[in-house]
Amino acid sequence: MHLVFVSSLVPVENPSSGFDIANRIVLDGLRALGHRVSVIGYLQPGRTPVSGDDLHLLGELEVTNAKVGAATKLRWLASAFLNRTTLSSAKMLKAGETRMEALLGALQPFDGLILNSVQLPAAYADIVLRYPTIYIAHNVEADSASENAASANGLVERFLFEREAGYLRRFEARLTHSARGVWTFAEADRFGFGKIVSDRASVLPLVTQWASPPAATPELLQHDLGLIGTWSWKPNRIGLDWFLAEVTPLLPLDMTIAIAGQMPDVPVVPHPGVRFTGRVADARAFVCASAVVPLVARGGTGVQLKTIETFELGMPSVATRASLRGIDALPDNCAVADDPAVFAQRLIERVASVRAGNPGRVSGAAFHAAQKNALLLTMRQGLKRLGKNETPAAETIRFPVAKSKVGDVRAFKFSVHEGGRSR
Numbered sequence: 062m063h064l065v066f067v068s069s070l071v072p073v074e075n076p077s078s079g080f081d082i083a084n085r086i087v088l089d090g091l092r093a094l095g096h097r098v099s100v101i102g103y104l105q106p107g108r109t110p111v112s113g114d115d116l117h118l119l120g121e122l123e124v125t126n127a128k129v130g131a132a133t134k135l136r137w138l139a140s141a142f143l144n145r146t147t148l149s150s151a152k153m154l155k156a157g158e159t160r161m162e163a164l165l166g167a168l169q170p171f172d173g174l175i176l177n178s179v180q181l182p183a184a185y186a187d188i189v190l191r192y193p194t195i196y197i198a199h200n201v202e203a204d205s206a207s208e209n210a211a212s213a214n215g216l217v218e219r220f221l222f223e224r225e226a227g228y229l230r231r232f233e234a235r236l237t238h239s240a241r242g243v244w245t246f247a248e249a250d251r252f253g254f255g256k257i258v259s260d261r262a263s264v265l266p267l268v269t270q271w272a273s274p275p276a277a278t279p280e281l282l283q284h285d286l287g288l289i290g291t292w293s294w295k296p297n298r299i300g301l302d303w304f305l306a307e308v309t310p311l312l313p314l315d316m317t318i319a320i321a322g323q324m325p326d327v328p329v330v331p332h333p334g335v336r337f338t339g340r341v342a343d344a345r346a347f348v349c350a351s352a353v354v355p356l357v358a359r360g361g362t363g364v365q366l367k368t369i370e371t372f373e374l375g376m377p378s379v380a381t382r383a384s385l386r387g388i389d390a391l392p393d394n395c396a397v398a399d400d401p402a403v404f405a406q407r408l409i410e411r412v413a414s415v416r417a418g419n420p421g422r423v424s425g426a427a428f429h430a431a432q433k434n435a436l437l438l439t440m441r442q443g444l445k446r447l448g449k450n451e452t453p454a455a456e457t458i459r460f461p462v463a464k465s466k467v468g469d470v471r472a473f474k475f476s477v478h479e480g481g482r483s484r
Contacts, residue, residue, distance in 0.1 A: 063097045068177035071102040072111040079366040089271045099168050119156035127293040127325045147228045153184035161185045173447035183232035193447050196240040201253035203230035208360045209295040242446040247387035263443050266435040269370040273429045284319040285412045287351025292324040300357040311405035321347050352415040353377050356384035373429045377421035379407040394421050
């Protein structure tokens with residue numbers, strides 16, 4: 062088959078964010094099944110796109126709110142209101158409809174489009190939905206935006222997240238109802254778009270790299286606890302804030318806690334063992350340098366790739382139930398706790414065990430192999446839907462003009478979905 066992978070950000074050679082990793086694995090899986098895959102999307106500045114002859118860039122585009130100035134954010138916000146769309150899709154309008162139509166026309170004939178998350182497909186829905194599609198839902202984005210609104214700081218931020226949620230709900234309904242198949246990364250998300258969609262939806266198990274990762278080596282320990290993520294993404298930050306506020310005060314003062322990843326505003330934490338390292342050159346090495354990995358998600362949707370990576374490496378961990386979305390079988394060295402006191406106690410027990418000479422690490426090879434085999438099987442079955450002649454009836458969805466006042470847009474500094482999930 063000839064498939065066209067339509068994504069806000071194209072897969073890259075060295076993926077770092079969760080969205081990048083999922084992009085790359087889906088592309089690797091489609092290619093492993095023997096299909097020709099053409100790729101359309103933007104490239105973030107400074108990144109190297111994945112190798113291949115069928116790459117068609119819409120241009121370079123920085124999509125991360127934390128990496129751009131106030132003027133750029135205001136332009137995005139104005140575009141979102143003028144075009145009656147989300148902030149994340151407003152960023153995608155840079156290329157223009159003429160460019161998108163010309164690219165798809167030049168790539169024909171093809172068997173169908175793989176629409177990778179909502180941002181770019183929603184920006185050009187009238188064009189991409191002329192063709193048979195499979196829609197990949199990294200998350201139920203409307204639900205994530207609603208959760209962000211509930212935890213927003215102030216009325217302006219709450220309004221903006223509520224506005225995102227409303228438009229995302231309409232866009233996701235249109236894309237999923239039009240698709241011949243829907244791929245999600247968590248079982249709960251399969252039912253997140255309604256029963257009609259769930260009958261055509263399948264869960265894609267994920268891995269964090271195509272080759273089986275080497276086992277973590279315990280002799281390289283640098284800290285007791287290691288957390289890594291893109292903390293500018295609101296669902297991730299909610300989990301981190303819970304850990305710092307509710308769990309950290311219950312941990313011994315001599316416990317060392319390293320927190321790596323992009324963070325626009327570093328909180329003040331009284332625990333003397335907490336240190337914020339910022340971005341690290343090698344995320345996998347950082348995880349392996351931890352005695353225990355806390356997996357602290359408290360909301361959001363979709364699968365947590367940091368959880369999958371932890372299990373692939375065989376690392377001992379303590380996880381909230383929200384961190385285990387999309388995971389069917391837990392390794393023996395993972396404890397589950399949602400209560401802060403229980404979570405802290407499990408961490409204390411596991412760190413003590415490591416300090417006593419028991420690293421608590423297991424082989425993650427079997428977990429990785431099972432995930433990859435299931436991924437390929439699910440893809441193979443799902444792609445059969447593109448060969449069917451029937452197309453689901455798409456909902457007719459109207460987009461009302463937002464009438465609420467934004468207030469002082471200079472207060473705009475919130476992080477909406479910026480191209481997907483995080484590590």
